[in-house]
Amino acid sequence: LAGxxxxxxxxxxxxxxxxxxxxxxxxxxxxxxxxxxxxQFKEGFAQEGWKEKDFMPENWLIREQSSxxxxxxSTGNILASIETALSYMVENEYSPDxxxxxxxxxxxxxxxxxxxxAKQKE
Numbered sequence: 001l002a003g004x005x006x007x008x009x010x011x012x013x014x015x016x017x018x019x020x021x022x023x024x025x026x027x028x029x030x031x032x033x034x035x036x037x038x039x040q041f042k043e044g045f046a047q048e049g050w051k052e053k054d055f056m057p058e059n060w061l062i063r064e065q066s067s068x069x070x071x072x073x074s075t076g077n078i079l080a081s082i083e084t085a086l087s088y089m090v091e092n093e094y095s096p097d098x099x100x101x102x103x104x105x106x107x108x109x110x111x112x113x114x115x116x117x118a119k120q121k122e
Contacts, residue, residue, distance in 0.1 A: 025076040055105035057098050082106055
């Protein structure tokens with residue numbers, strides 16, 4: 001881990017968290033914390049490559065990497081694939097419109113034609 005920065009997060013009650021996601025999950029589960037504080041904390045995820053996208057469900061983030069994308073739910077759960085994200089959305093009763101919007105934008109060729117590989121650009 002030489003050269004890599006390592007961050008720890010401390011809550012106002014002195015609890016220490018090993019990463020931003022653990023701290024975020026604790027923050028959103030604390031009834032005494034207001035939404036403004038949660039939104040401010042959430043902005044820090046941009047430092048780790050997380051972004052908001054219009055097609056994502058409300059309060060979800062995406063981290064796009066060459067090895068594939070990861071998705072963070074509004075409750076801080078990390079979903080490591082498109083399939084896992086879609087299963088999560090179905091299991092948690094997201095609306096058909098939210099699911100369809102996600103499918104259409106995230107990987108339309110793969111989702112709509114799962115047996116066929118997407119055409120490569122020449």
